[in-house]
Amino acid sequence: MFAFTETKPSGTGKPESVFISWLLWQPRGADLAVEALKEVRKLARYEGGDPDVARLKALFASLAGADGRLH
Template identity: 65%
Template sequence: MSVTVETNPCGSGRPESVFISWLLWQPRGADLAVEALKEVQKLAPFQERDPEIVRLRSLFATLAGQTGKPH
């Protein structure tokens, strides 16, 4: 028997993958800009800790209409 340690247990964990998963789980008719703004606010306290969180927050901010194109 061997034990495998998953270094990234939540799938790819890439900001784009997380963002797409979030989009797919939104209910039909949801105001995506409003919901994305909620995610921007949730991620705000963590933005200084990890560049991937910064990227994810940027994706949500773009959808919310707070920024231009994501970098």
């Protein structure tokens, strides 16, 4: 398990690039909304202030069909 120790943006990749890569690696027939919700829950642990993490979480939440705030 990885732990984030930096509060500054990592600069290693754009959240959109990570999101697209994740989409491309999903198996055929996968329920993308369900899988995206799993990612939202994982990312909720790392929401310390990194805008890249917040943006990535928002992308997954959008795919999951979230109308409100996800925990």
